[in-house]
Amino acid sequence: MMSNVGLLYVGAVLFVNGLMLLNRVDGKSAAIFNLFIGALQVITPLYLIMTSQGDTAVILNASGIFLFGFTYLYVGLTNLLDLNTSGLGYYCLWVCILAIGFSLLNFTQFADVKFGIIWAMWSYLWLLFFLLLGLGMDIGQYVGKVTLVQSWITATLPAFLSLVGEWNSLSDPLVYGIAILSVVYFIAAGIRKGKNQTVGNAA
Numbered sequence: 001m002m003s004n005v006g007l008l009y010v011g012a013v014l015f016v017n018g019l020m021l022l023n024r025v026d027g028k029s030a031a032i033f034n035l036f037i038g039a040l041q042v043i044t045p046l047y048l049i050m051t052s053q054g055d056t057a058v059i060l061n062a063s064g065i066f067l068f069g070f071t072y073l074y075v076g077l078t079n080l081l082d083l084n085t086s087g088l089g090y091y092c093l094w095v096c097i098l099a100i101g102f103s104l105l106n107f108t109q110f111a112d113v114k115f116g117i118i119w120a121m122w123s124y125l126w127l128l129f130f131l132l133l134g135l136g137m138d139i140g141q142y143v144g145k146v147t148l149v150q151s152w153i154t155a156t157l158p159a160f161l162s163l164v165g166e167w168n169s170l171s172d173p174l175v176y177g178i179a180i181l182s183v184v185y186f187i188a189a190g191i192r193k194g195k196n197q198t199v200g201n202a203a
Contacts, residue, residue, distance in 0.1 A: 010037065014150060015148065022141060022144035027079045031077070031078075035076035037069075038070070038071070041068045071095060089133030099120075103116050103120040114158070124186075
């Protein structure tokens with residue numbers, strides 16, 4: 001239940017960060033909120049580990065929460081102090097690779113298709129942040145759109161439904177459908193961005 005509360009606020013910070021990338025929220029203003037949520041996502045897994053009594057499944061779950069906590073703390077400090085983003089970007093690449101592992105674990109060892117899909121989506125998002133922040137690619141608007149969508153479908157709604165006891169009632173085919181629609185949107189947004197860049201370069 002505690003991790004679901006944290007996931008709910010992951011949705012909130014992704015929402016704010018998406019709007020920041022779309023130039024709707026000031027970067028330093030967003031930084032403060034990233035620090036709040038980053039601290040929450042570090043305190044929560046520490047508590048879970050300390051009260052786990054050596055339960056390896058709980059510890060594994062807590063280790064995944066740390067990935068978010070350190071990401072948001074890093075984002076917050078980078079924005080607040082106007083730091084170079086390359087370190088944050090390469091950290092996101094490392095997290096992207098780990099997220100693939102968490103996705104595979106959910107599909108195989110835990111037989112949790114829903115969170116297998118969600119971790120795969122998070123891996124893609126961290127990859128985009130690597131391309132944006134680590135390699136300096138001009139994809140901020142696209143990443144903002146993907147972040148906004150993921151704030152709802154990978155964090156806010158799953159967390160809220162879990163807190164009210166309805167998450168397990170969602171069928172796997174419904175989750176597949178939402179994931180497919182999201183991927184179609186991501187591809188379409190990427191193609192649109194590519195066309196706009198081509199037109200802009202031609203002009």
